[in-house]
Amino acid sequence: MNNTYQIYLVSDSTGETLDRVFIAIKAQFKNIEYDIKSYFFTRTENQIEKILEDAKKQKNPIILYTIVDSNLAKFIANKSTEKKIPCFGVLGNLILSFSKLLNQQASHIPSGQYKLNEEYYERIEAIQFSMNHDDGNLINEIEKADLILLGVSRTSKTPTSIYLANKGFKTSNIPLVNENSVPEILKKNPKLSCVIGLTSEPERLVDIRKNRLNTLKEKESTSYTNIEKIRKEVEEAKKLFKKYGWPIIDVTRKSVEETAASIIKIHEIYKSHD
Numbered sequence: 001m002n003n004t005y006q007i008y009l010v011s012d013s014t015g016e017t018l019d020r021v022f023i024a025i026k027a028q029f030k031n032i033e034y035d036i037k038s039y040f041f042t043r044t045e046n047q048i049e050k051i052l053e054d055a056k057k058q059k060n061p062i063i064l065y066t067i068v069d070s071n072l073a074k075f076i077a078n079k080s081t082e083k084k085i086p087c088f089g090v091l092g093n094l095i096l097s098f099s100k101l102l103n104q105q106a107s108h109i110p111s112g113q114y115k116l117n118e119e120y121y122e123r124i125e126a127i128q129f130s131m132n133h134d135d136g137n138l139i140n141e142i143e144k145a146d147l148i149l150l151g152v153s154r155t156s157k158t159p160t161s162i163y164l165a166n167k168g169f170k171t172s173n174i175p176l177v178n179e180n181s182v183p184e185i186l187k188k189n190p191k192l193s194c195v196i197g198l199t200s201e202p203e204r205l206v207d208i209r210k211n212r213l214n215t216l217k218e219k220e221s222t223s224y225t226n227i228e229k230i231r232k233e234v235e236e237a238k239k240l241f242k243k244y245g246w247p248i249i250d251v252t253r254k255s256v257e258e259t260a261a262s263i264i265k266i267h268e269i270y271k272s273h274d
Contacts, residue, residue: 004033006058010051010065010076015040018066021090042067048076056083063087123168130165133172134158139183143192145172147267150241151198152176152233153224154208156251156259160198163260169267176237182244190244194270196263197241201252202230 011018015038026034039051055061063080065087067073073089080087126146132138133145135158142148146169149157157173164171174181186192200208209225223229241248247266251259 003031004035005060005062006055007034007036008051008055008061008063009036009038009040010042010048010063010067011038011040012043012067012069012072013041015066018064018090021066022064043069043072045072045075048072048079052076052079052083052085055085061085064090066090119168123166126168126170127162127165129170130161130172133170134161136174136181138172139174142172142183142185145170145193147171147263148186148193148195149173149198149263150176150182150195150237150246152200152205152230152237154205154212155198155200156256157198159256160251160259160263163256164263167260167264169264176240178236179240182240187244190246194267195244195246196266197237197246197248198259199234199237199241199248199250201250202227202234204252205230205234 007022009015009018009022019038022036026032037054039047042048042051051063055063063076063085065073065076067076067089068091077087077089129144133141147161147164149161149171150173151157153175157175161171161173174183176182186195206225206227209230213219213225238248249259249262249266254262
């Protein structure tokens with residue numbers, strides 16, 4: 001028995017969904033060999049005819065497809081049946097079931113998930129803004145930020161900012177050394193934007209900073225990693241946050257996602273008081 005199967009992946013879009021589905025299927029069947037042929041952006045009957053002609057010449061052909069146009073999906077299914085080629089639609093029944101459940105006709109637009117709508121462009125703008133305003137850069141534009149993160153070194157300001165940017169929030173982050181690190185515009189108007197103070201347990205910061213220095217292959221800085229100095233940094237930062245009425249999040253045992261979720265909740269409260 002020939003255990004090599006000719007797999008035809010046919011999609012009217014990028015084929016990303018189909019690739020992932022096939023990887024999941026393949027993992028369930030061991031000791032089977034596959035030769036894969038991918039046909040993406042397939043949107044005409046003529047294209048499908050050519051694919052099926054090639055498949056018919058092969059031993060053990062199997063066709064998997066994601067085609068949202070119902071007429072084209074029926075065409076590939078019917079033609080495959082005529083040629084006695086096994087053919088499976090990955091999305092068809094799922095879209096139909098959702099359509100019935102939601103009582104709404106599906107759009108049947110290829111690449112619908114990649115539509116470049118206003119939300120997409122806002123997210124791209126937020127990412128660009130956050131990258132440009134990382135680590136205290138472009139302080140003179142801080143009033144344009146949706147969120148401002150303050151914190152001593154290694155309190156996850158940058159990764160949290162980028163994560164929030166991917167959620168559409170223009171985020172500026174500022175490393176806190178002392179009160180002089182706070183822009184004057186924020187001192188005069190602490191509620192200029194949604195400002196959040198990030199802090200962490202000193203012992204945890206010691207470990208993170210040491211690892212950072214090792215990664216950079218730099219000699220250990222006694223001031224940068226000194227536990228007593230770090231305790232003082234953290235305490236002074238907390239006093240500063242309380243002085244200006246900025247909410248504080250301890251990131252010690254939080255993932256970036258958890259920290260971001262807390263920040264988004266705070267932002268919602270901030271906006272409700274506008």
